[in-house]
Amino acid sequence: MENPFKSIFSLFGKGGKSxxxxxxxxxxxxxxxxxxxxxxxxxxxxxxLALGPYAALEVGRATSLPPEKIAEAVVDIMREAKITTxxxxxxxxxxxxLVSLIEMPALDSRQLAEMxxxxxxxYIPVPVSEVTLDWWIIPKEEDRSLxxxxxxxxxxxxxxQVNVLLxxxxxxxxxxxxxxxxxSGLECSFFEIEIFSTIRAVLDQTDISPVMIIxxxxxxxxxxxxxxxxxxxxxxxxxxSQDITLGISRSSGIAVVEAERLKRAHGLAKTEAGQDLAxxxxxxxxxxxxxxRRVLLNYEKKFNSNVSKVxxxxxxxxxxxxxxxxxxxxxxxxxxxxxxxxVEAPAFLEEVLKNVGPSFSVALGIALRRLSETE
Numbered sequence: 001m002e003n004p005f006k007s008i009f010s011l012f013g014k015g016g017k018s019x020x021x022x023x024x025x026x027x028x029x030x031x032x033x034x035x036x037x038x039x040x041x042x043x044x045x046x047x048x049l050a051l052g053p054y055a056a057l058e059v060g061r062a063t064s065l066p067p068e069k070i071a072e073a074v075v076d077i078m079r080e081a082k083i084t085t086x087x088x089x090x091x092x093x094x095x096x097x098l099v100s101l102i103e104m105p106a107l108d109s110r111q112l113a114e115m116x117x118x119x120x121x122x123y124i125p126v127p128v129s130e131v132t133l134d135w136w137i138i139p140k141e142e143d144r145s146l147x148x149x150x151x152x153x154x155x156x157x158x159x160x161q162v163n164v165l166l167x168x169x170x171x172x173x174x175x176x177x178x179x180x181x182x183x184s185g186l187e188c189s190f191f192e193i194e195i196f197s198t199i200r201a202v203l204d205q206t207d208i209s210p211v212m213i214i215x216x217x218x219x220x221x222x223x224x225x226x227x228x229x230x231x232x233x234x235x236x237x238x239x240x241s242q243d244i245t246l247g248i249s250r251s252s253g254i255a256v257v258e259a260e261r262l263k264r265a266h267g268l269a270k271t272e273a274g275q276d277l278a279x280x281x282x283x284x285x286x287x288x289x290x291x292x293r294r295v296l297l298n299y300e301k302k303f304n305s306n307v308s309k310v311x312x313x314x315x316x317x318x319x320x321x322x323x324x325x326x327x328x329x330x331x332x333x334x335x336x337x338x339x340x341x342x343v344e345a346p347a348f349l350e351e352v353l354k355n356v357g358p359s360f361s362v363a364l365g366i367a368l369r370r371l372s373e374t375e
Contacts, residue, residue, distance in 0.1 A: 017374045018044060018085040021366025022074065023194065024093075024180070026062035027051055027218035027242065028315070029073050030363040033083050034343055034371055041371055043343040043353075046360055047081030049073055060260040062219035062242050067176055071183035078184075086187045089370040090180075091194040091362045094222050096173035098124055098131075099193065099231050101138065104164045112137075116164065124168050131168040138163040138230055165230060167193065189373060195224050195231055197365030201339035202311055203229065209308035212296055213337075214288075215361075216316030218242040221288050225299050225307065233299050237291045239284050241316030247280040267320025278321065285322070289329035296330070306332075313337035315359040339364045 020033035032046040052061040054069045065073075077083075100123045104112060116135050117128050124131060174191065181188040198213060208228055215222040219240045225233040241263070248259035252275060262271055268278040296307050310330050312322070317336060326334045339361045340353040 017087070019087045019089075019367055019370040019374060020083055020085060021197070021363040021368075021370060022088050022090045022186075022188075023197070023360075023362040023366065024070055024074070024091065024177075025051075025217055025315075025362075026064075026093075026220070026240075027060055028359075029070070029077055030360055031074075031077050031081055031083060032360055032363040032367045033081070033085065034364075034367045036371055036374070037344075041343040041368060043340065043345040045081050045083065046363070047077050048356075048359060049077040049080065058256045058260060060218060060242060060245055060263075061256065062217075062240070067179040068183055071180050074180065074184045074186070086185060087370065088186050088188050089190045089192060089366040090177055090186075090188050091197050091366050092169055092173060092177060092191050094194055094234070094236060095220070096170045097193045098166075098168040099195065099234055100166045101230070101232055102164050102166050103161050106160055106162045112164070116166065120166055120168065123166060126170070130171055132171055132174060134167045136165045138165050169193065189370065192366060192369065194362045195222070195234065197362045197369070198224075198313060198337075199226055199229060199231070199365070200368055201342060201361045201365035202313060202337040207308075210299070210303075210305055212292065212307050212310045214292055214310060214312050214317070215314040216241060216288070216312065217314050218316065221314070221316070223292055223295050225296070227305070232303070233295065235291070235295045237288055239288050241319065243284045244277075244281045244319070247284070248277060251275075251280055263319065267322065268325065269321055281319070282325075285325055286329075289326065293329060309333040309335060311335055311337050313339075313358045313361045317358045318355065337361050342368060 018033055018035040020031050023030040028048050028050050030048045033044040034041045035044055050059040051063045051065060051073055052058050054073055055063040055065055057063060102119060102123065104115065104119060117133060120128055120133055177191055198215060203211065203226065210225055210227040213224045213226060217240045219242055221237040221240055223235040224231055245256060245260045245263050248262055249256045266277055268281055270276050300306055309332055312326060312334065323334060337358045338354055340357045342364065345353055
């Protein structure tokens with residue numbers, strides 16, 4: 001069986017307080033360990049381990065594993081990546097959560113705390129008792145400076161309505177991840193919905209215009225439109241890089257593991273045998289980008305604001321030859337996520353980290369938040 005473990009670098013010796021982020025995806029688990037030195041985040045080690053073999057499936061296949069199997073994989077990747085701490089944060093999948101921007105009356109915190117669960121019933125497709133809610137007041141752009149300068153009481157007097165970012169996580173999902181933490185022996189200080197981790201890793205303070213983030217995973221693709229660090233819109237597409245692997249396997253009559261190897265080696269180019277993988281991959285990516293364009297255009301029409309760029313992230317975005325196809329699909333700038341720019345690492349690893357970076361956006365974003373807690 002192909003070794004599912006890859007990309008492990010033990011970059012630095014001990015020093016400072018080390019922390020790490022854990023991203024449990026549908027096809028692999030990723031970890032990134034960092035520490036702080038001289039005000040900078042230092043990359044210590046990172047690694048990825050395929051989950052397919054833990055379900056008797058091929059590398060690259062999406063799985064649905066019980067907590068004990070996922071915990072086993074987490075312990076394995078910690079050992080292989082030489083993780084030296086148990087202090088971490090962990091990502092919660094978008095599929096187990098709901099993020100929505102809603103409008104509420106401008107009331108004080110106590111009154112809003114009473115009203116938000118009632119209002120949330122309009123947006124959450126399950127009983128409120130089955131989710132854990134959190135929410136934040138988001139100042140409207142035209143009142144941003146005023147809101148930041150005034151007290152809460154003055155804010156209430158100022159406006160009739162405020163934007164509230166509503167976040168709901170399924171209790172079953174939280175309990176599942178708590179069980180994984182317990183079985184793994186980790187010291188996890190928080191759980192965070194993966195889109196917030198991605199935002200922290202791939203955006204910076206200069207990104208004030210709306211940005212679309214397309215996270216291409218194995219089983220699904222997640223779209224988010226973010227403005228000034230706030231999720232304004234989110235959408236999930238039931239297509240991912242696994243669909244390309246399975247398409248290659250069916251069309252060529254070869255094993256899935258060999259199809260995965262061809263996809264990783266050739267991307268959207270022709271194989272040694274002359275097979276045009278672009279023809280197989282095109283229906284998958286055309287569907288993804290068509291849905292993304294629809295979401296983007298609806299957002300621009302609703303908010304009368306243009307999306308300034310599209311950022312591709314997730315393991316599926318690393319497929320060779322994808323970016324020319326993506327740039328043809330959008331009337332704006334398309335770039336690859338490069339989360340490792342947020343940390344310090346040896347110069348000789350710059351190209352390697354740039355290439356693998358999109359796969360580690362969530363794990364690094366989690367690690368950066370955990371590191372901020374140590375200050």
